[in-house]
Amino acid sequence: MPDELNLDKYWAKSLKRPFYIAGPCSAESEEQVFDTAKSLKSIGIDLFRAGIWKPRTRPNSFEGIGAVGLPWLKRVKDELNLPITIEVANPRHVELALEYGIDVLWIGARTTVNPFQVQEIAEALKGVDIPVIVKNPVNPDINLWIGAFERLNNVGITKLAAMHRGFSTYEKSVFRNAPQWEIPIDLKRRLPHLPIFCDPSHIMGKREGLGEVAQKALDLNYNGIMLETHPNPAKAWSDPEQQVTPRQLNEMLGKLVIRQQATDISAAKNELEKLRANIDRIDYLTLDLLAERMDVARKIGAYKKENNITILAPERWDEIIKTRSAKSEEKKLTLEFILNLFRDIHNESIHQQTSVMRDGED
Secondary structure (H helix, E strand, O other), X not given: OOOOOOOOHHHHHHOOOOEEEXXXXXXXXXXXXXXXXXXXXXXXXXXXXXXXXXXXXXXOOOOOOHHHHHHXXXXXXXXXXXXXEEEOOOHHHHHHHHHOOOOEEEEOHHHHOOHHHHHHHHHHOOOOOOXXXXXXXXXXXXXXXXXXXXXXXXXOOOOEEEEEOOEOOOOOOOOOOEOOOHHHHHHHHHOOOOOEXXXXXXXXXXXXXXXXXXXXXXXOOOOXXXXXXXXXXXXXXXXXXXOEOHHHHHHHHHHOOOOOOHHHOHHHHHHHHHHHHHHHHHHHHHHHHHHHHHHHHHHHHHHHHHOOOOOOOHHHHHHHHXXXXXHHHHOOOOHHHHHHHHHHHHHXXXXXXXXXXXXXXX
């Protein structure tokens, strides 16, 4: 059953696809802001972004130019007729953003993770009709993400959208923030009418790979992309490695393939329905086989109980991992998928055996 939000579906449908948001990580000067915006306007960017307040990990880092940059953004809006979005992290930010006519607000990942901060921002927006984009929390918690939308929705904000910017991880990776695509996909399942954007800049943390992440997001039917853009990235005051020039951005966007939704093509829809029916058949067969496997696991549990044998057999688990992993390449399946699948199957088998061993002992 999908979660429910009172969303302005007309607003969501009015967003062109793909919808492009771009601009510098940080507003640094009036000249830098205006020149960047002018270049982006010429290539058809839909919404101009610039960081005014920058929540940083360390206090000695550049934390944004502050409210002094708001008139620069107002100039962009007035002279270039380009809508503006900025990040807000507290009620005072909201008050100033509204005073300067900011068109769209966004809540950053470091704020989304704190329900108290989100609630304060929501209270400051009570009675205001303005779109709000919510970035995923830094940790992979989908309910925390949905909770932010609910808090905003509870005060009357109906023009809501999600921004997928990846999740913090201690693991070494090519990503600055691991995308964990399954989480935004689940968000779309639970909130099907909520527009969702992707922020490849924060997912990658470097220029290399931005196009690939953007393409995957569009292939997953995201509504649009947000990319950080600077006239001279090497001299940017924050996150220089992940910003591109407007010219590089234009080249990147020109290479993206915009695919049609299957629901818009009757022939494709019919073919997909046939293939999905086949998937359904295979899934039900898989469930039958899993049920049969667990029945065997319960019989093993009963035998172990009768003969007073412990449940865990590490050498058997090692054998399963070795033999099933060897099959993964042959079957064109990723090793990670096979390991996760059989780890879950093994855990359920242990649970089934434990249930049999405990039967009658309570």
